[in-house]
Amino acid sequence: MLSIFLEPLLKIALLIGGLMTAAAYLVLLERWIAAWVQDRLGPNRVGIPLTKIRLFGLGQPLADGVKFLTKAEFTPSHVDTVLFFVAPLVIFVGAVAVFAVIPFGSVIPAGVFPASWGIHEPIRLVAAPGVDVGMIYVFAVSSIAVYGVVLGGWASNNKYSFLGGLRSGAQLISYELPLGLSIVGVVLTAGSLRLDVIISHQAQTGMWNAFNQPLGFVVFCVAAFAEAARLPFDLPEAEQELIGGYHTEYSGIKLLMYMVAEFLHMVAAALLIVVLFLGGWHFWGLTGSGNLIDWPVAVLRVIVLLVKVMGVILFFMLARWSWPRFRYDQLMDLGWKVMIPWGLVNLVVVAIWMEYGDHLARLLGLSTERSMAAAGWATMLLVWLVTVAVDPTRGNNRPRRPWPTGNKPGGERPDSAVPGARTLSS
Amino acid sequence: MKPNDKHVTWVKTPRLGPAGRSYLLLFVQGMTTTLRHLFGRKKTVQSPEERHEIPDPLIYRGVHRLNRDAQGRVKCVACFLCATACPAHCIDIVAAESPWPDRQKYPQSFTIDELRCIFCGMCEEACPVDAIELTSFYDLSGKSREEMIFDKEKLLSVYDQTKDAEPMRTRRD
Numbered sequence: 252m253l254s255i256f257l258e259p260l261l262k263i264a265l266l267i268g269g270l271m272t273a274a275a276y277l278v279l280l281e282r283w284i285a286a287w288v289q290d291r292l293g294p295n296r297v298g299i300p301l302t303k304i305r306l307f308g309l310g311q312p313l314a315d316g317v318k319f320l321t322k323a324e325f326t327p328s329h330v331d332t333v334l335f336f337v338a339p340l341v342i343f344v345g346a347v348a349v350f351a352v353i354p355f356g357s358v359i360p361a362g363v364f365p366a367s368w369g370i371h372e373p374i375r376l377v378a379a380p381g382v383d384v385g386m387i388y389v390f391a392v393s394s395i396a397v398y399g400v401v402l403g404g405w406a407s408n409n410k411y412s413f414l415g416g417l418r419s420g421a422q423l424i425s426y427e428l429p430l431g432l433s434i435v436g437v438v439l440t441a442g443s444l445r446l447d448v449i450i451s452h453q454a455q456t457g458m459w460n461a462f463n464q465p466l467g468f469v470v471f472c473v474a475a476f477a478e479a480a481r482l483p484f485d486l487p488e489a490e491q492e493l494i495g496g497y498h499t500e501y502s503g504i505k506l507l508m509y510m511v512a513e514f515l516h517m518v519a520a521a522l523l524i525v526v527l528f529l530g531g532w533h534f535w536g537l538t539g540s541g542n543l544i545d546w547p548v549a550v551l552r553v554i555v556l557l558v559k560v561m562g563v564i565l566f567f568m569l570a571r572w573s574w575p576r577f578r579y580d581q582l583m584d585l586g587w588k589v590m591i592p593w594g595l596v597n598l599v600v601v602a603i604w605m606e607y608g609d610h611l612a613r614l615l616g617l618s619t620e621r622s623m624a625a626a627g628w629a630t631m632l633l634v635w636l637v638t639v640a641v642d643p644t645r646g647n648n649r650p651r652r653p654w655p656t657g658n659k660p661g662g663e664r665p666d667s668a669v670p671g672a673r674t675l676s677s
Numbered sequence: 678m679k680p681n682d683k684h685v686t687w688v689k690t691p692r693l694g695p696a697g698r699s700y701l702l703l704f705v706q707g708m709t710t711t712l713r714h715l716f717g718r719k720k721t722v723q724s725p726e727e728r729h730e731i732p733d734p735l736i737y738r739g740v741h742r743l744n745r746d747a748q749g750r751v752k753c754v755a756c757f758l759c760a761t762a763c764p765a766h767c768i769d770i771v772a773a774e775s776p777w778p779d780r781q782k783y784p785q786s787f788t789i790d791e792l793r794c795i796f797c798g799m800c801e802e803a804c805p806v807d808a809i810e811l812t813s814f815y816d817l818s819g820k821s822r823e824e825m826i827f828d829k830e831k832l833l834s835v836y837d838q839t840k841d842a843e844p845m846r847t848r849r850d
Contacts, residue, residue, distance in 0.1 A: 290720045
């Protein structure tokens with residue numbers, strides 16, 4: 252009886268402890284990378300407290316945590332007190348709850364434990380194993396995070412915060428759809444919404460979904476950047492435009508909760524990219540593919556997963572310094588006019604391949620997986636070229652020279668038509 | 678501003694070429710720059726342990742000093758030119774009749790508020806006898822505001838400390 256509760260409780264403790272530590276050290280990593288990219292050294296002074304040992308600055312997260320906890324927590328007089336308090340909780344709980352169904356490894360074989368413990372089945376490394384609606388749960392819960400942002404922006408009673416919240420709402424709507432569309436292809440190939448089944452499907456075929464459905468992978472990555480509100484899509488908190496965005500008015504531990512939640516979103520996005528598209532714990536020739544494994548393989552699978560996640564997180568952090576932020580309308584243009592059509596095309600191609608893949612593979616003379624990958628890459632190339640040719644993000648809602656008299660029908664007035672007007676054409 | 682104002686200059690948005698529209702080349706370009714800097718040489722100077730290299734201490738504008746002449750007296754003749762030139766009004770001189778025969782006045786007190794000073798070097802330029810100079814000593818700190826108001830003795834002691842490393846720029850004595 253006790254072990255029924257003990258197992259999930261241990262997993263939850265492990266997960267939350269690990270996540271909090273990871274978030275703290277990811278802040279340090281982010282600061283390091285920010286510094287290195289800007290030709291600086293970054294935090295390298297704080298080591299073991301009360302000694303002179305520096306440890307390359309690895310004590311920085313602890314110092315940051317103490318600073319945040321002991322800082323004055325100021326609540327401005329003009330805020331909506333209840334919502335101001337609830338908003339960081341909402342985003343934090345939403346960010347943590349996502350991890351309930353995301354596997355952080357494969358299984359621990361039952362043989363590892365002494366027989367007297369009465370464990371006869373391998374323990375699956377998911378906080379909530381066997382949730383059949385895994386993917387739906389992930390997207391439902393991660394969408395809750397936007398409430399934290401919108402409520403925080405609203406409750407702060409501050410124009411900048413409000414604009415941040417508003418932008419976040421628009422951004423979420425623009426990117427939920429491509430995010431959902433891009434995973435439908437993955438769910439179709441695996442035939443299940445469970446994340447562990449999706450991984451083991453990739454492990455069994457040996458063909459990661461990123462190779463099979465490159466278009467879906469690109470759409471998912473872009474949408475995941477937007478979901479995690481990372482640059483180049485960090486509009487809700489664009490510092491240069493909105494001071495701090497939705498958390499302008501926050502301080503102390505509430506601000507800490509927002510920041511940790513942001514980093515957890517990034518971890519969740521990286522984990523999902525790895526689990527859905529990069530084969531989860533699978534690596535050719537290293538980890539095997541079945542569920543009947545020995546403990547070294549079990550450890551190896553966790554390590555492979557973590558290394559992959561770390562790689563994706565590094566990419567997230569480097570991407571931050573590589574591209575300028577998208578403008579508000581450019582972001583939505585990209586979401587609605589590029590990513591959603593791409594997601595739809597990906598879905599259609601995958602669906603066709605699921606139905607007629609065997610016939611088409613025989614026609615091409617390749618194995619089913621390889622022909623599917625070939626089709627995926629060909630589709631991506633084609634769609635990309637079409638997008639370049641059509642240039643759908645070029646909008647026409649720009650300020651335009653008006654017709655001098657009367658209400659002539661739309662279109663831009665030719666420059667020569669306005670006497671004396673100057674035009675700089677590029 | 679009306680949109681049909683003829684003084685308005687209309688700027689056409691430049692259209693991206695195929696490379697720009699595909700995002701792919703810009704993606705590679707941006708990432709390459711990032712990676713180059715990520716592994717590139719760092720410019721940080723680890724301050725208390727390492728020191729900034731000052732290329733030419735003689736033209737650096739750090740803390741002031743009051744120079745002494747060959748007999749060890751303060752060179753200043755209390756002409757007030759530096760106090761007049763100072764844009765931050767941080768120099769305060771009280772002049773008195775000189776005890777020495779070679780000049781009429783000398784500064785009975787000479788104080789510089791280092792917190793108000795903007796280290797522009799105008800005092801140094803204005804001085805007709807090269808009595809006030811700026812040294813290359815830059816990391817100046819104090820525990821109170823009063824401590825940061827340097828009097829004549831302190832400014833002369835700055836000279837005593839820096840005279841070997843940074844000789845006086847001109848000698849007219």
